[in-house]
Amino acid sequence: MAGVSERPRLQPRRSWLQTTNCGSDSTSPVRLVGNPIHAVALPDATVLAADVVVSCAGEIPHTGWLHGTGLADEHDLGIDEKCTTATPGIYAAGDVTYLRSVGHRAPFRSNAVAQAKIAAASALGLPAQGAPIDDYFWTQILGVAIKIVGPLPLHGPPSHIDGNLTEGSALLTWRHSDGTATIVAYGVRTPLPRLRALAQAPPP
Structure with a gap:
């Protein structure tokens, strides 16, 4: 456990806890506690409780x-x-x-x-089709699906929002200085071809 920090309460009845570098040693794993999960148990038996526990897994290539x-x-x-x-x-x-x-x-x-x-x-000695780095990325966080097409990282607020972020469903557009665009589908079931078409469309 490299570090644990407790953030100030931003809202009543809501606390935030961040743990970093818990490690992948199978002899001293970090356990998730409860059903639904409400805490993290560290190898030294310390239990850290939180309103929301987000479990994420990383990986290191074995080279x-x-x-x-x-x-x-x-x-x-x-x-x-x-x-x-x-x-x-x-x-x-x-x-x-x-x-x-x-x-x-x-x-x-x-x-x-x-x-x-x-x-x-x-x-096979054939011409390569496409680029080795795709501009498409997707993930799911706390049950919300997020799809992204276009350059990353994103800076500042989106230039256009179609939908309602508060209701958990929106298409967001970032326009960049080089003329490219990034489209983010937040909680919206949008086919990838449509997202690519939106990213390639000229500004309105």
């Missing part, structure tokens, strides 16, 4: 077995736009990789699928 091969570095397994590694003729795809022109991993399912297609084409 130690590649050390000394020239394939992996401090950022994990670097690839180019054709999913070629540092060694010509060896291709890679998925969460373990990072695009060298970007400099960090983007471990999303959409990127893994895009890279797998490109790596297969490159290995």
Whole structure:
């Protein structure tokens, strides 16, 4: 447990608690307590209660077995736009990789699928279709589905809102200085092709 911080109460009857770097050692796991979950039990038997407990899991690529091969570095397994590694003729795809022109991993399912297609084409000597980094991302937080198409990160408020955030259902648009746009579907069942079309549409 690297750190625990208790934030000031922002509203009556609501408390916030953040835990970081709890670790993945199976001999000293952090347990979720209750049904519904209302607390976290630490390895030292300390129980931290909260109004809402959000459980998130991270991952670290296992690339130690590649050390000394020239394939992996401090950022994990670097690839180019054709999913070629540092060694010509060896291709890679998925969460373990990072695009060298970007400099960090983007471990999303959409990127893994895009890279797998490109790596297969490159290995067969065929022209690659598409880019190794997709501009689509989705997640679900506290039962709310969120889909994002377009550049990240986002800065400032959205330039347009279609729907009602308070009611938990809205399409949000961010317009960027380079002319691109990012569309966020918040609690809205919107097909991916429509989100892409909205992101590519000119400003109204």
